[in-house]
Amino acid sequence: MIVGGGFAGASTAWWLRKFGETDSLILEREVGPGMQASGQNAAMARQATQDLFITRLLAEGVRFLATPPPEFRAPRPVLRRLGSALLGSDAQVGKLADVLRRAIPSDEFEIGPAANLATHPYLSGIPAPMALYTRSDGMVDLDALLSGFLRNTDVATSCAFLSAARDPDGWTVQTSRGDIRCYTLVIAAGAWGNLCGSGAGAGLRLLRPTTRHLFQSVRGKDFCRDAPFVWDTAAEVYVRPDGGGSLYMSACDQDDCDPSAPILPSNRIQEILRGKLARAFPALAAIRYHRYWVGTRTLSPDNRFVIGPDPRTAGLFWAAGLGGHGVTASPAIGRIAAQSILGLQDPPPELSPARFEK
Ligand SMILES: Cc1cc2nc3c(=O)[nH]c(=O)nc-3n(C[C@H](O)[C@H](O)[C@H](O)COP(=O)(O)OP(=O)(O)OC[C@H]3O[C@@H](n4cnc5c(N)ncnc54)[C@H](O)[C@@H]3O)c2cc1C
Missing domain, CATH: 3.50.50.60 (FAD/NAD(P)-binding domain)
Structure with a gap:
């Protein structure tokens, strides 16, 4: 059971x-x-982490999601390989790439200027210099x-x-x-x-239960549905298209919570997100939120x-x-x-x- x-x-x-x-x-x-x-998460399949052991499990997961075994029958494809861009300094993205190199084929990722993302207007003006682009990352259909x-x-x-x-x-x-x-x-x-x-x-x-908030923006004509998810690893904030013309965003908040009581969203996180967006994604500094919610991430020591x-x-x-x-x-x-x-x-x-x- x-x-x-x-x-x-x-x-x-x-x-x-x-x-x-x-x-x-x-x-x-x-x-x-x-x-x-x-059912409350951002549904991103990201493989690069600082921990090679975990990255290898994530890579195993992504291979399954992209090409499930024949016995796995889902009503629709599970993974859309739209890629990801992890932003940071040369040293930060280099470190992540070193881990990734030992877990997935080298033609699935590359390091490049973060400015390449400016083809999507909402990602213009990003101050982070570099990005780790991982083509085999993507968005998961949770249902x-x-x-x-x-x-x-x-x-x-x-x-x-x-x-x-x-x-x-x-x-x-x-x-x-x-x-x-x-x-x-x-x-x-x-x-x-x-x-x-x-x-x-x-x-x-x-186990250590913690909360994380996710925000959904109002719709914007520039929010390309097929853009990669973009995660600033220094500011700890991410943005991803939701597939319906809005963006999902998170300030990567992590507060301990007591799961024996109701877990409620906190207004405080709105301001934290706004500050992080202004620093990492200036074109989104004034973005309006349509709704937001809180979910749990449960950590071990x-x-x-x-x-x-x-x-x-x-x-x-x-x-x-x-x-x-x-x-x-x-x-x-x-x-x-x-x-x-x-x-x-x-x-x-x-x-x-x-x-x-x-
Ligand atoms: C905002 C947010 C964004 C995230 N983004 C991502 C992401 O992009 N990519 C990613 O890989 N992961 C992401 N995660 C993490 C991911 O969502 C979790 O790691 C994962 O869903 C945990 O699954 P679980 O089955 O352990 O927990 P849960 O999904 O919480 O399942 C536990 C289940 O146990 C049930 N339960 C509890 N107590 C009882 C009981 N007494 N009797 C019967 N049932 C009980 C609950 O109702 C629940 O359904 C995110 C998480 C959050 C909160």
């Missing part, structure tokens, strides 16, 4: 089925799957990806996990719709991972995912701590989780929950 119908839970269920385990059930508290972080993962998987919606008790034969899981028996329990509950884990008696409470068996509780597994990469890396995350659950392959030590026991 998997607690959570976001990308962590959905991908794990898909890979379990692919490896031959057809008897899995996702518990989802909301009225449908993918309504929390997995298509989630439907592909969940095809043929049972999801019990409006069904909250409350607690679980272990006995020699498995678990009795108490839910808002009654008790359910299962053999293995997987915590894939995003920001609610600590709460669900402790409901199953796990000692680990290592070392900012890497937490995938694999709980070191202290038998029969309990984690697929959590996806941070800001849970869409892009979801194919790799589900594969590693499913292999671990089925005993096919241990998770890499870099991701195993046991790394925090040392």
Whole structure:
């Protein structure tokens, strides 16, 4: 049984089925799957990071999203390879390129002047000198990806996990719709991972839920639908076309939050975003927002995912701590989780929950 119908839970269920385990059930508290972080994010597939280990998982994810295996049936193509531009100084983009070089083919990216972006008027006047252009990055169709993962998987919606008790034969899981028996329990509950884990008696409470806001602009005739997403790595602000004539923008805010209380958007972030846009994207300094919302990004102490068996509780597994990469890396995350659950392959030590026991 998997607690959570976001990308962590959905991908794990898909890979379990692919490896031959057809008897899995996702518990989802909301009225449908993918309504929390997995439905509230910016849907960018970005591969370059400072962490080679994570970049390799992101690259695995992007290969899957671009060319899914035949068993993965989504209603539409999942990835639009519109590319990305990560802005910074020579040294900053050079560092990211060094990591990328060890993870993806060299003809998929290049370093060039950021001024090349000025072909899109809303990206003119950018002060950052350089950009890392990654052609194989792109935009993800979140609904298509989630439907592909969940095809043929049972999801019990409006069904909250409350607690679980272990006995020699498995678990009795108490839910808002009654008790359910299962053999293995997987915590894939995003920001609610600590709460669900402790409901199953796990000692680990290592996840750190944080908030991030996303803004949608009013429509603009210059906001090209096919432009790459552009991310200033020094100012920490990004802009991407939403495909419908508006832009999505984020100030990359990251505040700790308490997921046991309602998570509400904060007006304060509007001003932070405005300041960052004025510095990094001067042509957007006066842009008007149409709406904005807040979602959660759940981090681990070392900012890497937490995938694999709980070191202290038998029969309990984690697929959590996806941070800001849970869409892009979801194919790799589900594969590693499913292999671990089925005993096919241990998770890499870099991701195993046991790394925090040392
Ligand atoms: C603003 C923003 C922008 C982002 N942009 C990107 C991006 O561009 N690219 C990218 O790759 N990633 C991005 N991310 C990160 C990405 O969205 C997350 O990493 C990913 O969605 C996390 O998936 P998850 O399944 O772990 O969590 P969630 O999607 O939150 O799923 C957890 C599920 O568990 C359910 N649940 C919780 N408690 C219970 C319970 N007691 N019983 C039953 N169900 C329960 C919840 O309802 C939820 O559906 C962004 C995140 C945010 C907030």
